[in-house]
Amino acid sequence: MAKMVMMLVDDEERFLSTTSKLLNKKGYEPLTATSGQEALDKLAKEYVDVVILDVKMPGMDGVTALKEIKSRYPLVEVIMLTGHGTIDNAVEGMKTGAYDYLTKPCDLEELITKAEEAYERKRMMEEKIRMAQVRKAMASPREVVKETDGGK
Amino acid sequence: MEHQAKQPYKALKNKILATMIVVPGIPFLLVMAIGYYQFTSALQSDAHARMTRIATDHRRVIQMFLDERKSDLAFVADAVSFDQLTRKEKLTEVFNDLRKTSPAFVDLGVFDANGTHVAYQGPYQLLGKSYGDAPWFQMVMKKGYYVSDVFLGYRKVPHFIVAVKASQNGGEWVLRATIDTLFFTDMVEKVRVGKTGEAYIINDQGIFQTERRSGGDLMQKDQENLHELTPKGQVESFVRKGASGEAYIYATAWLNDHKWILVVRQEVGDAMSSLRTASYLGLVIILVGGAGILAMAFYLTGSIIRRMESADQEKSELGQQLIMASRLAEIGEMSAGFAHEINNPLQIIRAEQTLIETILEEMRERQELPENEDMEQVLDSMRQIKLQVDRCGGITQGILKFARQKETQSEAVDLARFVPEVLEMVAKKAEVNGIVLQKEISGPLPPVSADPGQLQQVILNLVNNAFDAASERYGASGGAVKVKVASENGKAVIAVSDNGQGVSKENLEKIFSPFFTTKPVGKGTGLGLSICFGIIDKMGGDIAVESQEGAGATFIIRLPIES
Structure with a gap:
């Protein structure tokens, strides 16, 4: 089973670096971004499964970033990271497509657990899509070949 | 606080009260005053008019009487000759005829040109006396007739006379009659006005010609000098103090060729007696009306102020x-x-x-x-x-x-179990601070709907405050805190009482305000009770404080019972 790729998005760099180190120790290799814009830029270049997204950031805020991510990469799961006071935003985020939310200060274990759950869902979705494509291929293999060619 | 708030109401109350009394009061008093003035002057002019009329009428009656007596004598003098009259029988006959026309005749006498009394019919022995030098005789000889003042004369009895001069065959003689002063006085006095109304006659020297009922003997001098005040001609009325000090309304009229003055007078108080009645009535109206205005003003002001206050x-x-x-x-x-x-x-x-x-x-x-x-x-x-x-x-x-108290999670809480559990958490602290922590739970207690975490926070906050208050006053021992749980009027009540210093009146108002604290700097944020208030409010309950300064404080939470 492939390792999940996480991206941490927060304006606190020390939080990013320390959490990255911890995740490294748990065997993950997370990407980091200090703003919503940087996250979108990195998503364009790199493969990411789950985004841990701080709600309150300078520049593009978490909810706007989430909408962008979901519209460009619908399969990427997003977990909102919020101070309790911005739970309203987290709720709004979930309505827009976030998988879940975490309140600060959060435990690393909690973070990993939720990220894994999100990753699981993403894999199931991808599995469903793959199954659907397989079914389609069996019905009309040429279409699949055409589509695959077109997609490349 | 209460006291300060009352002050502006008091000023306002006085203002409204004053307005409510003055506004109807002024026209009321004005009407009364004008009414009184009008009534008084009407009454006065009425009294004067009445006195004047009486005096005028009475003068005419008296003057007519004198004129008639004079005419009687003149008729006799014309119709009967001197010689005839000097005969005793004829004189008696004439006298009796005269008595028939007027019983006022007391006697009748005939005098020759020298003033010698030549014939007399009457009760006295006057024959032969000579009157040649008497003033009345000289006046008769000069003017043809004479009505005398009242005098004593030879007979030493007050009387007055009417005399006429007759001429016959070139010789002159005089016929004289005496008028009964009692009869005359009766006639003059016959005027009755009110209780003190009276009429009398004085001569041009102020000597009484008839008796005065209220004191004043015949031929005495009247001290009031009316003869100097009375103008000749018209009947005059005026107000003047009498010799006795009483004020009188006078009406005076000259008669008998300006030798006599008819005086009609009445005490002012008597003449204006209806004024006194009216005054009493007016006074009663003023008192009753004034009382009505006052009562109305107080009542209305009271109700206005009460409404404003509420x-x-x-x-x-x-x-x-x-x-x-x-x-x-x-x-x-x-x-x-x-x-x-x-x-x-x-x-x-x-x-x-x-x-x-x-x-x-x-x-x-x-x-x-x-x-x-x-x-x-x-x-x-x-x-x-x-x-x-x-x-x-x-x-x-x-x-x-x-x-963000949106997150309250209400559930049924059994206070009988919940409160002791919470108090268990602070039992140690109470012990350490030497505070006796009592709990009193009186059932039955239906469950309330509340967020247990928040309710715990509130109770702990109140109990800790109570501990602080008790410790502050009693130090290491003597403090007491009591927590009572009961149900009352469909609500669950949790009351936390301490025996601390209590809360001052000013502080009671602000006690639930954020940042309000009486604790020293750094010891309290002033948020505790404010948060408690918010929490209990969200639960649909209420929180209140009762305190007597110096006698501790009680915080009372009322929570709705779960339906």
Whole structure:
């Protein structure tokens, strides 16, 4: 089973670096971004499964970033990271497509657990899509070949 | 507070009261005064007119009487000759005829030109006396007739006479009759006006010609000098003080060729007696009307002030609630921002601590850590850091909970079990501070609907405050705190009482306001009771405080019973 790729998005760099180190120790290799814009830029270049997204950031805020991510990469799961006071935003985020939310200060274990759950869902979705494509291929293999060619 | 609030009402009350009394009072008194004045002057002119009329009529009657007596004598003098009259039988016959026309004739006498009394019919012995030098005789000889003043004469009895001169065959003689003064006085006095009305005659020297009922003998001098005051001609009326000091309305009229004055007079008080009745009536009206105005003014003012007071009180209560609500909202916003900002560094501390812990764990696995006391200390410190960060997280979440109290999770709470559990948590603290903590739970207690965590927070807050109040007053021993739970009027009541110093009246008003505290700087944020208020309010209950300064305080929470 492939390792999940996480991206941490927060304006606190020390939080990013320390959490990255911890995740490294748990065997993950997370990407980091200090703003919503940087996250979108990195998503364009790199493969990411789950985004841990701080709600309150300078520049593009978490909810706007989430909408962008979901519209460009619908399969990427997003977990909102919020101070309790911005739970309203987290709720709004979930309505827009976030998988879940975490309140600060959060435990690393909690973070990993939720990220894994999100990753699981993403894999199931991808599995469903793959199954659907397989079914389609069996019905009309040429279409699949055409589509695959077109997609490349 | 109560006292200060009353002051502006008092000023306002006085103002309204004054207006309500003065506005109807002035026209009322004005009407009464004008009415009194008009009535008095009408009455006065009426009295004067009446006196004048009486005097005029009476003068005519008296003058007519005198004229008639004079005519009687003139007729006799014309019809009967001197010689005939000097005969006793004829004189008697004539006298009897005269008595028939007027019983006022007392006697009748005939005098020759020298004034010698030549014939007499009457009760006295006057024959032969000579009157040639008497003033009346000379006046008769000069003017042809004469009516004398009252005088004593030879007979030493007051009387007056009427005399006429007759001429016959070139010789002159005089016929004289005496008029009964009693009869005359009776006629003059016959005027009756009120109780004190009277009529009398004085001559041009002020000597009484008839008796005066209220004192004044015949031929005495009247001290009032009316003869000097009375103008010749018209009948005059005027008000003047009599000799006795009483004020009288006088009407005077000259008669008998301006030798006599008819006086009609009445005491002013008597003439105006209807005024007194009217005055009493007016006084009663003023008193009753005034009392009515006063009563109405007090009643209306009272009810206006009461309404204003209750309206103001409602307004101020509403204002208090609004201020409280807006303060709570403000503190909510502020503390939410604060908590959120604190959460970021807490998150980093948490991450750092986890990292250190992980690294230490790895080092231990690699056997790189020394197994000594210092290392144990480091590991213990690490656990403490984690614990304290968790605690901070709890605090900030608590603040956020207060700020965003949407998250209340109400459930049925059995206070009979719940409250003792909460008190168990502070039992140790009570013991340490030497405070007797009592609980009194009187059932039956139906469950209430509340968020247990928040309710616990409220009870702990109130109990801790009570501890502080009791300790502050009694120090290490003597403090007492009592928590009572009961149900009352369909509500569950939790009352926390202490025996501390109590709360002053001014502070009672502000006690639930955010940031209000009486504790020393750094000992309290002034948020506790404000948060309690917010929580209980959200639960649909209410919280109140009762306190007597110097006799402790009681905080009372009322919660709705779960339906």
